[in-house]
Amino acid sequence: MRRYETIFIASPVLTDEQVDDLVRNFEGIIAEQGGELLKTDKWGRKKLAYEVQKFSEGYYTLFELNAGPSLIAELERRFRNHDSVIKFLSVRMDEQAKAADRQKVRYERESKRKAQAGIKDRSPEEVMG
Amino acid sequence: MKRKADAKGKPKKKKAFGGRRSKFCKFCVEKSTFVDYKDVKTLSAFTPERGKVLPRRTSGVCAPHQRQLVEAIKRARNIALLPFATD
Numbered sequence: 001m002r003r004y005e006t007i008f009i010a011s012p013v014l015t016d017e018q019v020d021d022l023v024r025n026f027e028g029i030i031a032e033q034g035g036e037l038l039k040t041d042k043w044g045r046k047k048l049a050y051e052v053q054k055f056s057e058g059y060y061t062l063f064e065l066n067a068g069p070s071l072i073a074e075l076e077r078r079f080r081n082h083d084s085v086i087k088f089l090s091v092r093m094d095e096q097a098k099a100a101d102r103q104k105v106r107y108e109r110e111s112k113r114k115a116q117a118g119i120k121d122r123s124p125e126e127v128m129g
Numbered sequence: 130m131k132r133k134a135d136a137k138g139k140p141k142k143k144k145a146f147g148g149r150r151s152k153f154c155k156f157c158v159e160k161s162t163f164v165d166y167k168d169v170k171t172l173s174a175f176t177p178e179r180g181k182v183l184p185r186r187t188s189g190v191c192a193p194h195q196r197q198l199v200e201a202i203k204r205a206r207n208i209a210l211l212p213f214a215t216d
Contacts, residue, residue, distance in 0.1 A: 007167075007208050048209040058209070062167070089208040091166070100162035103193075107160050 001036070001066045003097065008079055008088035009058035012045065019059045022084055026063070026075065033074055035067035052086045064093075152189025156198070164197040166204035172211060176202060180212040 008026075010019050023040065030037050043060035052058065067075075072090050079088040156164065166172070175183045175190070175198060182202055185195050205211040 009209065049206070049212040050209060052209055087207075087209060089204065091204060096163055103162040107162075 001068060002092055003094040004063075004065055004067055004072055004090055005093055006063045006065065006072070006075065006088065006090045007060060009048070009052070009060055009086050011053075011084045011086050012055050012057040012059065014059065014084055018084075019061075022082075023061050026078070029075060029078060030063070030065055030067070030071065033067075033071045035065050035071045037063060037065050039064040055086060058086055154189060154191040154194055156194040157191055161194070164194065164201040166201040166208075167210070168201075169205065169210050172198070172202055172205055176211060178215065180215045 010022055014022070019042075023042065027037060027040065039062075041062040041064075043062065045057055046060050048056055048058055076088065076090060079085045164171070175188060177183060182199055185192070188195075190198060202211060206213050
């Protein structure tokens with residue numbers, strides 16, 4: 001199982017109820033295919049940074065899920081075939097989390113070294129002033 | 130060089146990184162371990178007017194964080210949170 005974040009943008013011609021139905025539909029697919037949905041975040045209607053299929057607005061929805069690669073492939077296939085989904089993006093997060101852990105260790109080592117050398121850590125407010 | 134903690138006089142205006150002052154990596158100061166592509170507010174600070182990525186020599190962001198930042202900006206563009214280009 002891998003950790004993913006999937007965002008999709010639903011067409012602005014839909015009503016709020018239709019978007020809810022759409023989200024439930026995709027949640028159903030995730031559950032059915034053995035994925036573990038951690039969070040569903042509806043951002044609501046947002047302006048797009050550029051036109052997508054001639055639309056300048058869209059309903060953003062974010063899924064955080066644990067899933068295998070085949071589920072993501074299936075989910076993306078459904079997004080592609082669904083007329084109401086105008087854009088989507090899946091990002092794998094577990095490797096990023098590992099990298100974040102490594103970086104955290106580096107930060108700790110650095111602050112320990114600084115403490116030993118007697119250098120005081122400047123607070124963010126002080127540096128950015 | 131140490132800067133005075135309590136500078137008197139007129140309040141410092143928050144200037145973009147183009148202003149003359151010592152550079153620092155914003156992400157290192159915040160000890161950030163991951164630049165989030167969903168955080169439009171942070172990302173747009175590094176994509177001025179035309180929507181291009183602000184170079185390191187201007188922003189002062191360290192190399193590892195710049196790599197993360199670029200990745201995040203590209204993802205944000207893909208999902209229409211940030212523009213590819215604006216005129």
